[in-house]
Amino acid sequence: MVEHELLILAIQERWPDLVHGRDFWVAHPLDPATGEQSSDAFIAEWKCSVVPPYVGDLLTRAEQLRPIQAASKAREKRDTLLAASDWTQASDAPTDTKETWAAYRQALREIPQQPEFPMNIEWPVPPSNDVHRR
Known part of the structure; x- marks a missing residue:
């Protein structure tokens, strides 16, 4: 399942000048019973002049970015623990x-x-x- 952070990464990799919250909004569905994410993230709103992308391609790229994001988060945690x-x-x-x-x-x-x-x-x-x- 692609989380919204990964979809944002995929979008910003392709269009580095776009800003989430200004040019586009990404969201994900929630299970009403648990409040947990229940499916892949999606583009809720596209508010820029760039032609809206095909989300399927971005979801594929987002999955490819998962290890890169995980490495970044791990290094951030490691650096915090070292600093502490x-x-x-x-x-x-x-x-x-x-x-x-x-x-x-x-x-x-x-x-x-x-x-x-x-x-x-x-x-x-x-x-x-x-x-x-x-």
Whole structure:
């Protein structure tokens, strides 16, 4: 099932100057019982001078973009986790704290080298709370 983010990516890849919310609107149907997406996203409104595209081609491209989007989101999460643990590597951090967190931080950096990246990622577990943030 193609989510609205993927369809937007496919549209913006083909027409980089178009802006979602201004030039077009993408939506997806919801299951009334669960509130969950129930089918592929669709173009709800096309408000620009570009000839409206055939959605089937865009849905196909959106599926092809899924790994690219997943990689981008994984790197974003990894970068956030690294930033959240930067304090452990400060020059005034205790040596045992630096050492304890170094392996975790290296595992985060190596996530893109995992064999099933980006569709199946084994996220490293941060060190236990025995090492407290100063």
